[in-house]
Ligand SMILES: Nc1ncnc2c1ncn2[C@@H]1O[C@H](COP(=O)(O)OP(=O)(O)OP(=O)(O)O)[C@@H](O)[C@H]1O
Ligand SMILES: Nc1ncnc2c1ncn2[C@@H]1O[C@H](COP(=O)(O)OP(=O)(O)OP(=O)(O)O)[C@@H](O)[C@H]1O
């Protein structure tokens with residue numbers, strides 16, 4: 001069976017689509033067969049990224065390692081019961097199709113909002129990866145903090161949603177759910193805010209049970225290649241003109257460190 | 270009647286809530302009566318920000334300039350026709366209530382997704398302010414670019430939505446809609462990506478008819494005060510311990526420049 005990875009955070013702009021595409025390209029380049037599902041039916045950042053990649057390959061007549069994509073069509077029903085039935089069925093069909101196609105991994109990119117399709121997908125996750133900005137605005141979706149002590153007072157809505165998924169997975173599937181949280185777009189400079197968010201995440205990780213990954217710094221290389229559909233891992237290919245820089249080398253290390261921390265069973269040994 | 274400002278961008282994490290709170294506090298401190306509506310019913314960043322502010326004031330027994338908030342309850346209906354009817358009515362009621370309360374401005378913070386409530390509110394706008402990250406991932410919601418020339422090929426979904434609002438406003442209300450786009454979280458360092466996004470925004474502004482505002486840099490001061498419910502404009506008040514820095518002074522100027530560009534009728538003279 002395929003290992004299902006949901007890149008999720010109901011907070012907008014945390015970096016879900018960015019993490020999803022980089023993880024997918026990395027795993028594909030490691031020889032894994034990767035299936036992908038874009039759950040952000042309206043915005044479709046992931047779909048656009050992969051479409052740009054396809055056009056790049058056609059234009060330069062090159063072959064790049066590509067994940068296998070399964071498109072989910074939005075429901076056109078008008079009653080939530082029907083819409084939810086459609087979405088459940090289409091998600092299940094996506095997972096079945098990609099599994100039958102021999103995928104080692106299925107990576108689903110969630111939207112930056114809480115909706116039924118995203119929750120349904122979270123329920124299937126073996127691994128949930130949650131990027132989060134270095135900010136208490138983002139942190140607030142995971143946990144509440146005391147404004148004086150910056151102690152974590154309690155988990156909030158997204159943590160509760162993941163907790164619910166974990167409980168159901170344990171009861172109905174007798175399986176565990178690995179939840180990994182990673183800071184994204186971290187500034188190079190230290191600041192009191194950075195230290196406080198870091199401390200908050202450490203304390204919250206113990207309370208709600210996620211593992212804390214090293215994360216990605218704010219680096220233009222993570223976003224500037226979107227129109228070409230490329231990632232930093234593709235930059236040894238023909239047709240790319242972006243120079244290797246220190247930031248690029250550091251980004252490669254960040255991505256490698258993330259994958260090592262994820263400890264996927266099929267990557268062991 | 271109140272001047273309705275929608276802070277909108279269906280792209281997640283563009284900085285809508287951040288711009289909304291800073292604009293609201295700035296206008297309130299200029300002596301204007303400001304009403305606010307949080308349209309992000311699930312995430313509620315703006316509501317949390319204002320709630321933190323209220324707790325801060327209670328704790329230190331101080332009075333801070335505060336906008337007047339009108340809360341919208343989510344619909345519990347299960348059919349889209351009923352949900353949309355509820356949302357239309359509750360939005361209209363919010364505008365009426367805040368207008369009758371004597372508000373000069375009503376600022377509504379939109380969610381980072383395209384939904385009926387956000388679209389309905391956009392239809393009432395006198396001014397739409399759209400923050401956007403310095404990134405073609407964000408740009409993609411406004412317009413498509415050619416990956417070679419970085420020329421703008423055509424407007425995309427969010428531009429089309431605003432264009433639709435503008436048309437209807439002209440036909441049904443015989444009024445104009447001012448659309449202002451501003452880059453947010455702009456890096457201090459120059460880069461080819463920064464120049465390309467800047468050029469793309471200039472060209473797109475002429476094509477789809479928005480005015481381009483100077484925008485905000487990436488500054489910790491814009492986010493570190495969220496747990497206290499304060500903004501940089503409040504930092505001369507009792508109880509705050511954040512030091513004034515060059516970044517703080519520069520942020521004040523950015524906010525001032527934005528307001529000057531907005532040229533609200535009631536601020537003229
Ligand atoms: N590590 C990074 N360094 C630089 N830019 C980044 C990084 N991660 C994300 N970005 C940029 O930040 C913005 C938000 O990222 P992204 O779109 O991946 O987030 P998201 O969580 O998928 O958002 P949404 O909630 O809208 O789906 C984009 O403009 C993206 O290019
Ligand atoms: N100019 C800025 N400098 C530093 N941090 C910023 C700036 N603007 C926004 N942020 C941070 O970026 C993140 C996204 O900002 P914000 O939540 O305001 O965006 P949004 O468009 O309201 O997102 P959503 O789509 O989820 O509603 C937050 O962590 C916020 O604190």
Ligand SMILES: [Mg+2]
Nearest residue numbers: 016017040045
């Ligand atoms: Mg996304």
Ligand SMILES: [Mg+2]
Nearest residue numbers: 285286309314
């Ligand atoms: Mg917001």
